Amino acid sequence: MKNLSDSQLYVLIQKRDYVAFDKLFDRYWDKLFKYAYNILADQQQCEDVLQEVFTSIWEKAPSKNVEYIPAYLYNSVKYKASNSIRSKKWHLDLDTIDLSDVTDDESLEIPSEDCRLVLLEESMSQLPPKCQEVMVLKSKRGLSAHEIAAHLGISTRTVEGHMQKGMKLLKASLTQVALFHLLKQSYFFYLL
Structure with missing residues (x-):
């Protein structure tokens, strides 16, 4: 070679x-x-x-x-x-936003763990098919990248690429959900 x-x-x-x-x-x-x-x-x-x-x-x-x-x-x-x-x-990094004034407000609803799991499932269902398959094998079955590669008949590097892409897309999707949640709570002005 x-x-x-x-x-x-x-x-x-x-x-x-x-x-x-x-x-x-x-x-x-x-x-x-x-x-x-x-x-x-x-x-x-x-x-x-x-x-x-x-x-x-x-x-x-x-x-x-x-x-x-x-x-x-x-x-x-x-x-x-x-x-x-x-x-x-156009990316807004919510980790850099000071929400100390917002979190003191009792009207701010923090999504329950069940709600967060539903949001995660919905976000995972939006991933490209192969990426989704890799992420499900990783998260739900706990397989390593090497095990996933053997199971799907692809290289370990391809699996790692799918996992990295999946995490990036999930993070972006869930960040949008968090941003939407903040906007829905009328705290848009705190972000400016």
Whole structure:
């Protein structure tokens, strides 16, 4: 595998060869991480972007022909990083908001644990199918990434990518629910 070109590795990936995928991943991870870091300057965001790019490659390879792998990878990272910047511009981090004035008010309802579980279930049902399947195996059956990979017949890195994507989407979804709950309670002005 070491002597195979990127194009040869990609042909093997199209045939669902995990070893070829791992080789391409290892060959480009560091370079792409540095490239993404120059754009985002945030380690966690860079890791998220790269996981999305490599997960996308694995999922789309059988139906997508790519002629020049490096250009495809760098363009994908650039596109995902740009999307990350755009979405971050409108992201409101509720952890940074001082709600001390709000929490003293007796009219603020904190959702019960049952309600939170229902919200979590609803959010999980909105995940992409494969991502949802991985998250269910992880959260409800307690399987490790390696066990999930063996169960689904995919690589451990793909499972990790799905778990990372799932957690990111769940966090965003539940953050929106929390924000909606605050707005519903007429505390919008405390956020300004």
